Amino acid sequence: MSDTSTPRRSPQGKGEHGRRPNTLFKNLNAKIASIPMILTALCVFVGGTAWTVVYSFTDSKLLPRLRFVGLEQYERLWSSQRWLVSIENLAIYGVLSLVFSLLIGFVLAALLDQKIRFEDTFRTIYLYPFALSFIVTGLVWQWILNPDFGVQHVVRSLGWESFVFDPLYTKEIVIYGILFAGLWQGTGLVMCLMLAGLRGIDEDIWKAARVDGIPMWKTYLFIVIPMMRPVFITTLVIITSGIVKLYDLVVAQTGGGPGNASEVPAKYVYEFMFRAQNLGQGFAASTMMLLTVAIILVPWAYLEFGRRR
Template sequence: MGGVGVATSDRPINLFRNMTAKVAAIPMILTVLFVFVGGTVWTVTYSFTSSKLLPKLKFVGLDQYERLWSTNRWIISIENLFIYGICSLIFSFVIGFVLAALMDQKIRFENTFRTIILYPFALSFIVTGLVWQWILNPEFGVQNIVRSLGWTGFVFDPLYNADIVIYGILIAGLWQGTGLIMVLMLAGLRGIDEDVWKAARVDGIPAWKTYLFIVIPMMRPVFVTTLVIIASGIVRVYDLVVAQTSGGPGIASEVPAKYVYDYMFQSQNLGQGFAASTMMLLAVAIVVIPWAYLEFGGRKRG
């Protein structure tokens, strides 16, 4: 506060300067303080308590977490999230990129193809889940059709088979989400300088090699952003499972977000819900913090 003169000469009264802008930002400030920061701290704090029906500040250390990790349903939820997450990442990247590369070949009807591939993204997970529940219905859907074509022993009932139910959900999730990935990838491909392609062509490098060794490495930022978007979406997956299987058969397709909801609002076991949601937060943090650090930490921007 010593060097007054130069630093503050052009802004004499700090608090009231720009007052309207500060008033206009009040909703944001309240949201950040009370919901994003306050809510998160609150939930994490109460995850160390023995809250049941009502939140109570009776600390029990890591009890809730120990119980969480010894609950079969939570373990299954985590396994499902892993399978769903990894498959969904791999498939949506591969499918999204291949489709984008095909769309980038100066084709006709590009708009039509894009409109068709992207429309599921406009639909809710509830609608998506219910449609695929119907298509995968073994009595009427795909299994029935293949059987009626003569292959009577054909079995395809992912939603009724505990071992593969998560792949049934994956099919629906990919149908809904790959359009978005394609659009993002296409934007990335369009951002590559045409000269790169010319140079590669002059050197006689085949197209697939150009994609693999030149274009994809150049698209790193797009890939990273897409990865963050998909990953934070995967952790949240909830509606799709509720609509398609309600977690069944049994508890075979449970996911963490559903665990949180059920324990908070149905089993009246708040502590478990808080501990589980804190674990979800941890999972997202592991993905987002390194990304945010790379993205915003390195260079300063206004």
Template sequence: MKTSPRNGPPRFRHWPAALALSPVWAIALLLFVGTAGYTVYLSFTASRMMPVNEFVGFEHYIKLFGTRRWNTSLANMGILCVTYVLGCLVLGFLLAAALDRKVRFENTLRTIFLYPQAVSFVVTGLVWQWLMNPGLGIQAAVQGWGWESFTFDWTQHRGTAIYAVAIAGLWQGAGLTMILLLAGLRGIDHSLWQAARVEGIPLWRTYVSVILPELTPAIATAATLLFMGIVRTYDLIVAMTNGGPGSATELPAKFIMDNLFDRMNIGAATAGASVMLISVMAVIVPVLYIRALRKGGRKPV
């Protein structure tokens, strides 16, 4: 007796679709997993200018964490995670909430806020380099208006330079966060606002207790994107401070790029990249896992 596909177990039911998609899966696996795997592999070899297969174990990793510049890079990444990600979320949320109040010229304002996103990081970096240059930018301008004692030279000092970078990043990243959160806000049932208003719940309380919890997925998406942005940040640093003063604004991506191309040190670069891969996974995997758990646990309505 034949088993019709309808009666078969569900996982065999879609095999034509699975078959049709298999090249995509194969390519995806090869490209993403394959290259990532090769990167990790190289980090255990003596590769310098060209990839070689001679194994050196954890040598690159040991050296890596003994390198001041790499450790500074990691610390800077941590600083940006707090300042840049939180800053973008707060500013983006405030902008989104402001636009969501049905203001006039919403489209124009939205375009203005989103515009920095369309600008290349290189341009952003250069512009902010000028703005923050004490002799050319904001400091010079304000002093020129008569406030002689005004100083704004964050890029010039090791302690503050990374925050200057955070500000430039904030300028660029807040718009995207705003759009993501605005989309989230727009997806919220309008009658929720009305229900809260009928109950006499103050606006700020509505935001905090009702709207923000609803935005959690949008916030998580934005935070993940922003975090990934930091992991990838290279051009902004190169254009704005080139890692300086000293190594005060170095970031892992720049360390990796410099080692990969300029310093001809594939081993160190891939070791750094592998560390980043692991740290990204450490952030993403729990998020995905929790989501999967929630989905699986939710009862059908």
């Protein structure tokens, strides 16, 4: 920020070759320019995360304080009905949105890959929801699923009087209403990634499969999909890290209601940190979120980067 203008006056990184007065001053400008990055990495990402984890073992209420109480916050967390509902919701939403967005995304990509006309138009239409925020998405679907005016009302006015479709105000299925909106917003992205993956597959594979008389669906299932493994893994990581952060959509679409039926972990964290002023609970809940991401991320990072080195 303010340091970007100062290094111009400082001496150039001399001593790239030959004499080296001090390794600290080697490449000095690059180091000065990287200060924002270093500060962010250390102070915010490492420091902030460590801070939250440490304070999750304290009994902080309104203000953070270092009075350690061991695992008490976690015990309280896991005995809280609200947290259990959040976890269950996230699990349902997570698994289903993973399965369906991969399935729909891949099928759409495969359809678009059939050398069709107006491919750009179709792709533009499928992807536009992704440009919209979760708030906008949530509000639109709240309106469409509104029982008094939306889909339920329309079907009833067509003559089917007993038709019931009211996900947003029914406790048991409210998370599916959110899933619906989430899929509408996110499948375009998956389609795009899959399409890129399909385009990366050699034409000759298709020719060879055709020569061998393998039906198309079999070629996709047994040849193309295994070849697209890296794309699938990347997509998986992207979708999962997005799922854990699920927050705005719920806030906009249901506000966590009816009751606490559509609560999710990210919202639980926010409520406890900034509304209920029970910081310790918020820290413990966010640490659990971190743990979830770590469980997914570490094996992936190991596979991705461990292999190459």
